[in-house]
Amino acid sequence: MNRPTLTLYSDLEAVYRPERVWAEGRAIALVLAHFLSGAGAGAWLLGLVLDLRLALVLGLVAVVLGGIVHLGFLGHPERAWKMMMRPQSSWISRGLWSMIVFVPTAALYVAGAYGAWGTSSAFAIVMLVLSLLGMAGIFLYKGFVYAVSRAVPLWNSPLLPVSYIAIGVRGGAALAFVGLAFAFPDSGSHSAQTWWLAATAATIFLFLLELAMGRSDSTISRSLAVLNHGSLAWVFFIGVVLLGVVIPSALVIASYPAAIGVAGLLVAGITSLVGDLAYKYCMNTAGTYVPLVPARAR
Amino acid sequence: MRYGMVLDLRRCISCYACQVACKSENATPPGVLYAWAYRVEQGEYPNARQVYIPMLCNHCDEPSCVGVCPTGATYKRPEDGIVLIDSDKCVGCRACMTACPYHARYYLDQIRNYYPGQGLTPYEEAGYERHNAGTVEKCNFCVERLERGEEPACVANCPAVARIFGDLDDPDSEVSMLVRTDAGYQLLPELGNDPSVYYLPAERPVKESR
Numbered sequence: 001m002n003r004p005t006l007t008l009y010s011d012l013e014a015v016y017r018p019e020r021v022w023a024e025g026r027a028i029a030l031v032l033a034h035f036l037s038g039a040g041a042g043a044w045l046l047g048l049v050l051d052l053r054l055a056l057v058l059g060l061v062a063v064v065l066g067g068i069v070h071l072g073f074l075g076h077p078e079r080a081w082k083m084m085m086r087p088q089s090s091w092i093s094r095g096l097w098s099m100i101v102f103v104p105t106a107a108l109y110v111a112g113a114y115g116a117w118g119t120s121s122a123f124a125i126v127m128l129v130l131s132l133l134g135m136a137g138i139f140l141y142k143g144f145v146y147a148v149s150r151a152v153p154l155w156n157s158p159l160l161p162v163s164y165i166a167i168g169v170r171g172g173a174a175l176a177f178v179g180l181a182f183a184f185p186d187s188g189s190h191s192a193q194t195w196w197l198a199a200t201a202a203t204i205f206l207f208l209l210e211l212a213m214g215r216s217d218s219t220i221s222r223s224l225a226v227l228n229h230g231s232l233a234w235v236f237f238i239g240v241v242l243l244g245v246v247i248p249s250a251l252v253i254a255s256y257p258a259a260i261g262v263a264g265l266l267v268a269g270i271t272s273l274v275g276d277l278a279y280k281y282c283m284n285t286a287g288t289y290v291p292l293v294p295a296r297a298r
Numbered sequence: 299m300r301y302g303m304v305l306d307l308r309r310c311i312s313c314y315a316c317q318v319a320c321k322s323e324n325a326t327p328p329g330v331l332y333a334w335a336y337r338v339e340q341g342e343y344p345n346a347r348q349v350y351i352p353m354l355c356n357h358c359d360e361p362s363c364v365g366v367c368p369t370g371a372t373y374k375r376p377e378d379g380i381v382l383i384d385s386d387k388c389v390g391c392r393a394c395m396t397a398c399p400y401h402a403r404y405y406l407d408q409i410r411n412y413y414p415g416q417g418l419t420p421y422e423e424a425g426y427e428r429h430n431a432g433t434v435e436k437c438n439f440c441v442e443r444l445e446r447g448e449e450p451a452c453v454a455n456c457p458a459v460a461r462i463f464g465d466l467d468d469p470d471s472e473v474s475m476l477v478r479t480d481a482g483y484q485l486l487p488e489l490g491n492d493p494s495v496y497y498l499p500a501e502r503p504v505k506e507s508r
Contacts, residue, residue, distance in 0.1 A: 011401075013337050021392040021405055075390015075407065075432025082389055083368040092368035092393055148366060150489045151399035290399055292485055293338050293351070 016222045019152050019287035029072040031284055034142045035171070035277045037066030037099070038164060041138040042172020042199075043179075044106060044131065050191050053113050054179035059172065060106045063138065067099050091144040098137025105130035139165045152287040153214065154223040163206040170199035171276045174248070177269030181262045193252045196272065200245065223286040236282050244275010300359065300379040301439055302466035302494035303453070304473045304482060305352050308502065309460035312337075312350040319455035320354075323440060325425020328412055330404045332437035333452050349500055352461070354452065355402035355437035356485070356493030357381045363394035363403070371433075379494060380439050388433035395434060399486050400493070403436045439463075466494060 011017050022030055040062030047055030071077040084100070086093045109127040113119050119128070143161025150156050173196035180192060214220035227236045251260055251268040260268070312335065320326070320333035336351040361381050363372050371387035372394050374380070395403045408431045411418050418426065429435065440450035448454065453461040464473035473496070476482055482496035 012331070012334055017401060019396060021395045025407075073391070075392075075405065075434075076388070079369070079387075079389045082371075082387055083391070085370050086368050089365040090368040090393070092366070092391060096368070145366075145393065146396075148362075149396045150362060151397060155396075287396075289401065290486065290489070292336055292353075292400070 015291050015293075016219060017289045017291075018226075019284075019289060023281075023285040023287065026073050027284065028281070029069050031281045032277065033066045033070035033073065035066075035273075035280050036062045036069060037095075037138050038142055038168035039171025039175055039273065039276065040064075040066060041102075041135045042168040042170065043175040044102075044135050044172070045169065046172045046176045046192060046195055047179075048128075048132075049195075050176065052176055052179060052183070052192075053110070054183045055172070055176040056106070056110050056113060058175045058179050060103070060110055062175065063099060063106070064103055067103070091141045091148060094137060095141030095145065098134045098141060100134075102131055102134025102138060105134060139168050142168075146283075146287075151289050153217050153219045153290055154283070154287050157210055157213070159206050159210050159213070163203060163210070166199050166202040166206060167276055167279065170196060170203055171273060173199060174269040174272035174276070177265045177272070181265035181269065190256060193255055196248070196252055196268075200249065200272075204245070219288050219290050223288045226286045226288075227282055232282050232285055235278050239278025240275050240282060243271045244278060248272040248275070299377065299465050300467045300494060301357065301444070302379075302464065302473050302496065303354070303439075303450075304462040304464075304476045304496045304498060306460045306462070306476075306480075306498040307349060307351065307500040308498065309458045310350055310352060311458050311460070312348075313457065315455050315457055316352055316452035316461065319451040320437070323443070323451035325422065325428070326404075326435070327406065327410050327422075327426065327429065329410070330406065330435060332402075332404075332435070351485075351497065352452075353400065353402070354495065355381060355439075356400050356491065356495040357437075357439060358491035358493045360490060360492045362397040362399070362489075362491055366393040366397045368393065378444075380441060381436075382438055382441065383434060383436060385430040385433045385435075388430075390432045390434065392434060399489050399491065403434050405434050406431055 021027065040059045043055045043059030043062060047053065047059055071080055074080060083093055083096045087097055105127045109119070109124060109131050112121070112124040112127065118124060140161060143164035146155035147157060147160045173192050176192040177196070211224065226232050248268040248271050251264050254260055255264065314335060316333045317331060317335065324332055326332060333352065333354045336353050338349045338351060340347055340349055357380055359379060361374055364374055364381065368391060369387045369389055371384045373382060373384070375382060390405065392405050395405060406429055409426050409429060411422055413419065443450060449463050453463045462472055462476060464471040466473055468474060476498060477496045480498045480502060482498055484493045484496055
């Protein structure tokens with residue numbers, strides 16, 4: 001009955017109040033949901049571009065799982081349908097609509113791709129176009145859900161939605177690695193690896209650009225201090241940097257001159273996915289509210 | 299009409315009567331404070347002092363919590379500008395909490411009692427009927443009191459008359475005049491929410507008492 005509340009009394013007097021509601025407790029479900037749906041949308045895109053049916057299936061499954069996991073975060077999951085009511089102003093509402101469009105159309109397109117009615121019929125093409133629209137919405141909404149929050153400067157950046165698209169593509173490429181490892185272990189193609197490298201480079205560039213743009217903001221500096229040498233440092237450096245970037249980059253780059261085999265692809269894919277999940281957790285948890293009273297008045 | 303509140307930081311004596319009156323009026327569970335005080339240290343020794351800034355929902359004219367709500371549970375009443383939550387529509391996504399720069403909102407994950415192991419008191423049993431677990435809550439300017447023609451509980455119970463409530467759209471109302479004549483200011487105006495809660499600075503010339 002009486003377990004600790006999310007509102008800590010110490011927060012009431014903190015100059016830099018940490019954002020907790022999307023970072024602690026059941027919020028891990030929100031982080032996982034955003035990670036899964038982003039990687040799923042990326043896998044759908046790469047599955048189409050690389051003509052890799054298994055990636056399409058993995059992408060669809062990831063988006064569906066993301067939606068289900070998201071319900072675990074809500075206080076009233078049985079009312080989730082009500083989140084469709086405000087697409088004119090709410091990015092959460094737009095995200096839900098995107099999933100509603102994506103899941104059935106993607107499922108029907110996959111059914112066609114596996115032989116039910118092919119992929120070149122008019123029906124399949126309509127499903128493809130609708131699934132692409134849904135995918136675009138899924139790519140976009142997550143970043144904007146955070147970016148519209150003017151109260152949390154770390155999130156309130158026009159670069160964040162772009163960055164979350166890049167991470168989604170990266171996650172999709174990592175899911176494609178897993179699919180390739182099982183479906184085409186001896187494939188000589190490096191297309192998925194190239195996409196992964198490009199998306200990773202874009203993600204790192206956008207993150208560094210965000211740092212450069214926000215370094216004069218005291219609240220963003222506070223958030224970055226939490227990542228750099230605060231409570232999140234080990235998650236950031238081990239999860240994001242080592243597992244998410246260093247290990248998969250080494251494996252992916254090594255795959256160009258020499259085959260890295262099933263195990264190499266699997267390790268690259270899984271470590272990259274773990275890194276993406278850690279990054280989203282770090283971004284949620286490092287969020288800090290803008291101080292109520294400006295520094296000059298303190 | 300646009301209801302608003304003026305908080306006079308020179309008159310505030312940091313007695314927390316507003317906080318207690320609010321908890322009593324709204325029967326809020328532990329950890330939920332619609333009205334609270336933000337304590338700020340100003341200056342440096344030997345000229346340091348503490349200033350208490352009473353906080354509540356700012357009932358913004360451009361509320362960022364309304365736009366991000368995916369269900370329409372959070373809305374602004376057009377007739378008086380009060381920002382309210384329909385708990386039957388709230389799904390508990392907490393987007394409004396991340397959007398609110400004034401920390402005015404609380405997520406009630408479950409109903410807790412004040413006396414662990416002893417169950418709910420009769421007061422809690424009666425008061426908690428208006429709270430719904432799994433939803434977000436906040437100050438509503440004591441809308442039920444307003445409809446009875448009474449002031450919000452925090453205003454009525456402030457012993458120092460540091461809280462003044464009224465219509466900001468009426469240029470002759472006390473709140474409008476205080477904002478105009480006593481250098482009333484909003485918190486975080488740069489965020490563009492246009493709060494309906496104004497503060498009168500602690501450091502200003504003393505005029506005849508109200």
